Amino acid sequence: MSQAVSRMAQSSPNISCGNCPIRHNAVCAECDKDELAALEAAKSYRSFAAGEPLAVSGEALTHFSSIVSGCASMSRTLEDGRRQTVGLLLPSDFIGRPGRATAAYDVVALSDTVVCRFERRTFDGLVRDTPHIATRLLTMTLDELDAARDWAVVLGRMTAREKVAAFLVSLIRRRAAATGQGEPAGDVAVALPLSREAMSDHLGLTIETTSRQITAMKKDGLIQAINTRAFRIPSFEALALIAGEDDDGGPIA
Amino acid sequence: MSQAVSRMAQSSPNISCGNCPIRHNAVCAECDKDELAALEAAKSYRSFAAGEPLAVSGEALTHFSSIVSGCASMSRTLEDGRRQTVGLLLPSDFIGRPGRATAAYDVVALSDTVVCRFERRTFDGLVRDTPHIATRLLTMTLDELDAARDWAVVLGRMTAREKVAAFLVSLIRRRAAATGQGEPAGDVAVALPLSREAMSDHLGLTIETTSRQITAMKKDGLIQAINTRAFRIPSFEALALIAGEDDDGGPIA
DNA sequence: CCAATAAGTTGATCTCGATCAATGCGAACT
């Protein structure tokens, strides 16, 4: 998909992928040989086609996984069909939590997706017995928590236009971060890894409203359509401004 | 305030409070004497009057704190004044995160509040060097993450009435959990520790809409007003049903 | 290459919650 994936894939795939839950790789300074061996033994990969479920809310979750490439959504659907995505999973994001055997949300692949995974009980033991893995997981979880809280501001208080802008801005930032670039600036391109419906589920909007906002933003010159799933953004800063940010760049402190 | 506070306060206050970030107390099986002594030496208490800020977004956060009694909100305010509360902090909830020196949100005391706190650098060291403290913190953070994601469903997809019901249900559940009771049932009472404004900021609604929904729910017999800040709920189950839950009790799996 | 189907856009209308504005109510102070 993005440059991120190809970059990840080439980093010593035979030892350990570059975006495992603990971000382990061959040069991890804190890992001794026994730990690496244990991780390798417990690790496996699995592919999912777009639309395929990676987990079903309420059902057993046998593995702790981390996205290697592709994109998935984590969502809850109410009885009457209303659906809210609570997290967009991109490479390096994890699925599952130590000590819990049941999935709390539905996780569905939005595009073809590869995950790196660990059998749950093995992983639980690894977290319990390996301090620096637990620490690494804590940092990742705290980051996810901040992201979830930031998103609550979008869902609770932003207009449709601001929501769409905030989504594009956050997607562009995550892609840039994954490829090791800094804060995006100026003219940038985004490939959307999801449908208008998945986008709307994430934004708490209907498909129609999302579509109309995109059209309006095209008219205003904020975005240009390469095709329906790819945009060119002439000014990232202008978009970020609409997404309700200070003009000094970066997310609100 | 609630029964929770008095119950907490009496558990060996001279050794360690019962709701410190790591839920340490005199009988913690995993803590040796040195660790306990280190915790005690680093610990202090501080009181805040209702309305007083515990932290300001973007400014230095010198301590890692845990609510002992009272109630605080964690929120972000956009430039134009729109405000969204991203977390309601009740006893045992923590403020701050290891390894970060700056507050990400505004934290304000909603009622008179007491916190138990640790000087930041000391706490960072403690988390780094004491595996079971890191593990405990990881569990708490994962729980917060689930709560934040659950709330995203409320903010993104629920109607005003459902939002108010969901808020009351979650508040009642947290109170019950804090006092060691199980799932609430039947006729229950809630004391609201916050104003209509703070409630609205949490729900992503205006004060007027929140007030109207409360009035409507009174008319429908779902809630009875003891006073403006305290309700009697004749049927917790009926309220939970409106809050968009399955009828088998408990949050959706 | 053209049907068939899914995904996306656009239009018309309606509704829920926001907004603007006034009134009610209770606690704190004199």
Next chain:
DNA sequence: AGTTCGCATTGATCGAGATCAACTTATTGG
């Protein structure tokens, strides 16, 4: 007791986004 001030409720109106519906554009398969 009455005044004041902040909080809460109620009323009237407006508008952003939802809904219902038609249509267009991609994508897939024969």
